[in-house]
Amino acid sequence: MEKVKDNAVILFARDPVLGQVKTRLSSSFDDETILKLYICFVEDSLDKIRQVDDADCFVGISPENHSGFFNGTESSGMSLFVQQGDTLGDKMRKAFVDRFRQGYNKVVIIGSDSPSLPVSYLDKALASEKDLVLGPSTDGGYYLIAMTGKVSEVFGGVAWGTENVLEETLKKVKETNVSLELLPVWYDVDFPEDLKFLKTHLTLIVQSGLCESGKTKKFLDEISFQ
16 A cells, blocks of 8 residues: 555454454453454454554564455555564564654554554554553553654564563663663453453443444353353
């Protein structure tokens, strides 16, 4: 897709293949239920980035688009690419480098594990004048990362997939003298207990008018929890 806006928002998502997504939920749900749930996560996340006004939308897929699930997103104005790199840090760095080479001024990456994340947090990241914006997650990582103008070298030496990701990234920030803004704390959904919390939280925030009822909430209302 041709560059239209000055900013880019990227959704990192796994190709929805049976038995290969959200495997840490397998103690409570069968693979088919997990797959349907993950597709709801992704569809709600796609809707979320579409709501960001001042940005071109991208989807970074891992490992490949074998399922064909994402084929229709390009017709809705999104650009697809396959994540490249050995670690999550490598993949994010590559995504930032490529977008800046395309001429984007600010780039935001979110994952597909926070279907309840407010769109306003993405807007806040885009509005920041700092070199780096991080959205701290309750699991010790971050749900959002944004950069302005150039790549901040904060990815090397981080133990990805651990509860120390944010802490180690913040150490890198101090070493590189990068200006930083932290967004409010939010949460990812990885384990069955996270899913129970998500169901309760979605019900409350929909009732309070803070967000609309997405596909994830509707699906959670239909399934039973052990």
